[in-house]
Amino acid sequence: MKSTKHIAQLTLDCVIFGFHHKKLKLILSKLKLAEEIYALPGGFILQEEDIEDAAKRILFERTSIQDVYLEEFGTFGRVNRMSDEEFQLFSGLAKELYPDVEPPVNEENKKMRIISIGYYALVDFEKVIPKKIDLDESVGWYDINELPKLIFDHQEMVQKGLKVLQENLDKKLLFNNLLPETFTLKDIQELYETVYGKAFPANNFQKKMLDLQILERLDKKFTGAKSKAPYLYRLKSNK
């Protein structure tokens, strides 16, 4: 077989999470297609790059940022994850972008078989301005609870990604990845309440966070609100 630039039947899609105004957001690309259909930022993997590097590259293409929390959450490889219609729509676009890639087409149903590896990324919403690539008509942030129509099984991927985020946010203490450099305890609390979909009593939540000994107290944050100013915190560096 001749050596191709990309791996023919393997793609990688990123669920890029951001947190803004008490809402969980993710980056979607509106594809350059006749129909209005959206997709997770993704792409084929290069023959010469590690999977993890492919995730970093794909993330960088759409966000221009690096050094981000990234984690794999599963592979998605159902034979019928791509409908006939979607194949028709998508294959033209894929050929344009990846002329070297010619995934085998099933003789019976004329469908491509592509397996996708799912990664999720946690980014600081404020720092990221979604960026278009050739594939995209537009790219932007979307509320996870108000997603437009997604291609293939990307809806499933979002659900699985969210599930894994829920499992890991507290266990691995990932909150700082979704917040700015400095934040209040209330910010963390609201992030938790959004991700877990329930309220946390403020006093106990604060105690729990402070008892972890991973936060460094900084100056107070004066917002002009007619109430006590909360302290700002950042993650202790010696970790």
Add this chain to the structure above:
Amino acid sequence: MKSTKHIAQLTLDCVIFGFHHKKLKLILSKLKLAEEIYALPGGFILQEEDIEDAAKRILFERTSIQDVYLEEFGTFGRVNRMSDEEFQLFSGLAKELYPDVEPPVNEENKKMRIISIGYYALVDFEKVIPKKIDLDESVGWYDINELPKLIFDHQEMVQKGLKVLQENLDKKLLFNNLLPETFTLKDIQELYETVYGKAFPANNFQKKMLDLQILERLDKKFTGAKSKAPYLYRLKSNK
């Protein structure tokens, strides 16, 4: 691209766990190669089969059993997961078994790039007699703490599989998958002690298990030991 029977650059490897005599075991295949080298049961994925079905098939090939607990634990796709030497050794064997598969070979280092999806399976050690396929010189159970030399990054896959098992055994209550139909509380305890590598006080462990309300008490197990006979249990069916 012509349609091939298997996906060219994607394999699936299974870490098949069994529990026997207080030891955690897994099935390895001794490959038909000049060098003595072992591998996880695995293989290429068919174009026409779902990933999950591929895992079931590969598991069935080596164990002749079905309806087994199976779960994905990650993808393994470093560019250099296959050494030059391993490529030389393995490619002949692969060509024989999978004549349709011709993974692209890198022009510089002449290496194949293959990504593997890792699944782990939990089986009843007593019910499984490992079975050879063409690829194997032999297949058998090996103590996870005394593994022979494994090919590629299979050692890493075993470690990751074990890590995920440790995370899930208690959380998802998977113990029954590694034990016979009926078992004593002591059996569960010993399984936990093996997987987690530490002792659990018997009385508290029993209480915890019984409080879960998922076990059905059966008759006592008379072994001839000169001590009180323990009760046998099985998982409640209404679950």
Add this chain to the structure above:
DNA sequence: GCAAAAGTGTTAGGCTTACACCCATGC
């Protein structure tokens, strides 16, 4: 001073851990 929100302190309850004890079994 007052309302709003931040932050602290104290107590209650539940779950896990530790210790003590009783029970069945075979010799």
Add this chain to the structure above:
DNA sequence: GCATGGGTGTAAGCCTAACACTTTTGC
């Protein structure tokens, strides 16, 4: 009866949950 391991009961301690209260801020 006695040693052995199974099984049960009870108390201590820790972590979380719930409630009360104080502090700071802008008007």
